[in-house]
Amino acid sequence: MTDALTETLDDEIVELGEITGSLGFLLRMAQLRAFDYFFQTLGEHDLRPGEFTVLWVIGLNPGLRQGTIARRLHIKPAHMTKLIQRLSAAGWVTRTVPQDDRRSVRLALTGEGEAFVARYRDGFLHAHLAERSNLAPDDAEHLIALLRRYSGLEGAGT
Template structure:
């Protein structure tokens, strides 16, 4: 049964997705019941898997998905406020403070307090920071491509669009 053909069946509320083991042979099937139809549940499973893949690919670089996205986004938005960055990436401000502190100490990010609002912090990549991003980017793009290998390009774009729409932003 193809994944997309399930659509018609589901209208009758009669199907149940199951978890069969990934590779190893005789993993018992698990019935997810109503969870199988839950977007939140499926999102969680997909995201955990995506994170694991990212980790195993970038472990040696000492990179984590979260902080890597911070670095890239600062590069794309020089002078961005720390709170705005946190909001966009859905990272709590308290956590963002830690992350930025780490990057600052590592010399990858510069924090600048603007004169018109001395509470705020504006973030920019240092030369080392830009260099770091450029160094890792090719591997990142390759990883992206590989992680979407199970989908056609059209499916991938559809998935992106639907996630985008679901988030409402």
């Protein structure tokens, strides 16, 4: 017997049951779907969605402390350090240690990083538009508003 809680994959029936009512499960499934398009569009650069997001945020906030960006994006400090090392090694990010606080690091895009973000900005933003492809425009805006509220980003700049 199949119903709305059953999905057909590769000619096999997969019962999902009540897990389809789990916000965490649904968010993860939505994330996987959204990332598929990102990798189709920008995957050739061996770049992950979170890395481009960090480049984007640094570009909008040059000189911001690495820890501030990590906290805002909920990236663990150790992971953020590795991520910034990778972006720095690629030539996209510069790190500066301020004289007044030797424990912190301020980040900015290099000229190459600015050019990279500018070159792939439309592809990145188009990936976000493609995420909405199965939703009517009003539904997409409503979902975005709900997710902003749920994630604590309600009122955040667009």
